[in-house]
Amino acid sequence: MRMPFVLLALTLSAGALGAQQAAPVPVRTLVRAGKLIDGTGAAPRSDQGVLVEDGRITAVGAWAEVSARAPGVATIDLSGMTVLPGLIDAHTHILLQGDITAADYDDQLLKESIPYRTIRAVAAGRTALMNGFTTLRDLETEGAMFADVDLKRAFALGIVPGPRMFVATRAFSATGMYPLSGYSWELKVPDGVQIVDGPEEIRKGVREQVKYGADWIKVYVDRRYYIGDDGRLHSWVNFTDEELKMFVDEAHRLGKRAAAHAIGYDGIDAALRAGFNSIEHGDGLTPDLMDRMIKQGAYWCPTIFVGAYVAEGRGGIWPRMVDIERVAFGQAVTKGVKIAYGTDAGGYAWTENQAQEMAYMVRYGMAPLQVIRSATSVAADLLGQSANLGAVAPGRWADLVAVKEDPLADITALQRVGWVMKGGTVMKN
Numbered sequence: 001m002r003m004p005f006v007l008l009a010l011t012l013s014a015g016a017l018g019a020q021q022a023a024p025v026p027v028r029t030l031v032r033a034g035k036l037i038d039g040t041g042a043a044p045r046s047d048q049g050v051l052v053e054d055g056r057i058t059a060v061g062a063w064a065e066v067s068a069r070a071p072g073v074a075t076i077d078l079s080g081m082t083v084l085p086g087l088i089d090a091h092t093h094i095l096l097q098g099d100i101t102a103a104d105y106d107d108q109l110l111k112e113s114i115p116y117r118t119i120r121a122v123a124a125g126r127t128a129l130m131n132g133f134t135t136l137r138d139l140e141t142e143g144a145m146f147a148d149v150d151l152k153r154a155f156a157l158g159i160v161p162g163p164r165m166f167v168a169t170r171a172f173s174a175t176g177m178y179p180l181s182g183y184s185w186e187l188k189v190p191d192g193v194q195i196v197d198g199p200e201e202i203r204k205g206v207r208e209q210v211k212y213g214a215d216w217i218k219v220y221v222d223r224r225y226y227i228g229d230d231g232r233l234h235s236w237v238n239f240t241d242e243e244l245k246m247f248v249d250e251a252h253r254l255g256k257r258a259a260a261h262a263i264g265y266d267g268i269d270a271a272l273r274a275g276f277n278s279i280e281h282g283d284g285l286t287p288d289l290m291d292r293m294i295k296q297g298a299y300w301c302p303t304i305f306v307g308a309y310v311a312e313g314r315g316g317i318w319p320r321m322v323d324i325e326r327v328a329f330g331q332a333v334t335k336g337v338k339i340a341y342g343t344d345a346g347g348y349a350w351t352e353n354q355a356q357e358m359a360y361m362v363r364y365g366m367a368p369l370q371v372i373r374s375a376t377s378v379a380a381d382l383l384g385q386s387a388n389l390g391a392v393a394p395g396r397w398a399d400l401v402a403v404k405e406d407p408l409a410d411i412t413a414l415q416r417v418g419w420v421m422k423g424g425t426v427m428k429n
C-alpha cells in the first residue's frame with residue numbers, strides 16, 4: 001500500500017524517538033477540515049481539526065483547540081474542503097459485474113471462472129474505495145462461493161486497496177427458486193446461491209457459511225412480483241415460516257445478523273414474522289409493514305438506483321416497481337423507518353458511481369444531511385459497528401472522505417470525492 005509522504009516522514013521520526021522510549025510512539029496525523037459533517041446528523045461545523053493516532057480518531061473539535069493539543073504533528077490541509085466519514089454501501093455484490101438481463105447473469109456464472117471473477121472484484125473494490133466507499137456489506141457472491149472472504153482478507157491486509165468488508169458468502173434460496181434455471185435437465189449448471197430445503201438443511205447451511213467466514217446470513221425470501229387487486233406489490237414466498245425462522249434463529253445463535261431479500265408485500269411480511277434484521281429492496285413496503293419494522297428495529301436497504309437502472313432492460317413489472325418504491329420511500333422517511341444506504345452495486349456495473357443512489361433519495365424526499373447519515377452512522381449501526389465506523393468521533397477508525405463542493409447544497413458532490421483516508425492512511429489524494 002502506498003503511504004503518503006507525511007505519514008512516511010512521521011513513521012521515520014517516530015522510529016527515531018522510539019529508540020529512547022519504552023512504549024512505541026503512535027503515528028499521529030492532523031486533518032484540518034474547512035467544514036466537517038460528522039455523520040451523526042448534526043449540522044456542519046467550520047474550521048475543524050481531526051487528530052488521528054494509529055489509524056483511529058482521538059480528538060475532534062475547533063482547529064485552534066485540536067492543533068494546540070498536538071504540536072508539531074504533520075497536518076493534512078483540507079481547509080478548502082468538506083470532510084465526512086467514509087461512506088458505507090450496505091448492499092453490494094462485488095463479485096458481480098451487472099445483470100440487467102438473465103443472459104448477463106448466466107454468462108458470468110457459466111463463462112467466467114471464480115479466479116477471473118475475483119480479479120474483476122479486486123478492480124471493483126478499488127473503484128469503490130476511490131469513490132469514497134470505505135466499507136461495504138457485500139450481500140452474496142452469486143455463485144463465486146466464498147471468494148468474498150478472500151477479498152475481505154486481502155483488503156484488510158492492504159495486499160490490494162479496497163474497502164472494509166462485511167460479507168454474506170453464498171446466500172440461500174430453495175430448490176427451483178433461484179438462477180441458473182431453464183437449462184436442459186441433462187446439464188448440471190451452477191447455482192447462484194446455496195440451495196437448502198427444510199429446517200435441518202438450513203441449520204447446517206448457516207453453520208457452514210459461518211464456518212467459512214460469513215458475517216451476515218442472506219436469504220432470498222421472495223420472487224415473482226405482481227400487482228394484486230388491492231393495488232399492492234405482491235410476491236411468492238420461497239420458504240415456509242418454519243424455514244425462515246430457522247435461518248434467523250441459527251444466525252443469531254452464532255452471533256450473526258440476517259438480511260432478507262424481500263420485494264413484495266408477502267415476502268416482507270414473512271421476513272418480518274421471522275425476525276430478519278434488514279429488508280433488502282423492499283419496494284412493496286406499506287405503512288403497516290413500516291410500523292412493524294419500526295417496532296422490531298429492522299432496517300430498510302432500499303437500493304433505489306439499481307431498480308431504476310435495470311427497469312428498462314428488464315421490462316415487465318420493473319418500471320412499475322420503481323414508482324411503487326418512490327411512494328414507499330417518502331412514507332418511510334416521514335414515519336422514521338431506519339433506512340441504511342445500499343445500492344446493489346454489482347447488480348449494475350461497477351463503472352457506475354455508487355453515490356448516484358443519493359440523488360434519488362433526495363428526490364424522493366430525504367434531506368441531504370439525512371442521506372449522509374444513512375450512508376454513514378445508520379449503516380454502521382446496521383452492521384453493529386457504531387463503535388468503529390460511521391462518524392467522525394473519537395474512538396472510530398479514521399475513515400474519512402473530502403469533497404470540494406457543498407454536499408448539502410448539491411448531494412451529487414459526493415459523486416466527486418477528491419480525497420479518501422482509510423484507517424489513517426491516505427488512499428486517494
Ligand SMILES: [Zn+2]
Binds near residue numbers: 091092093139344347
Ligand atoms: Zn442484491
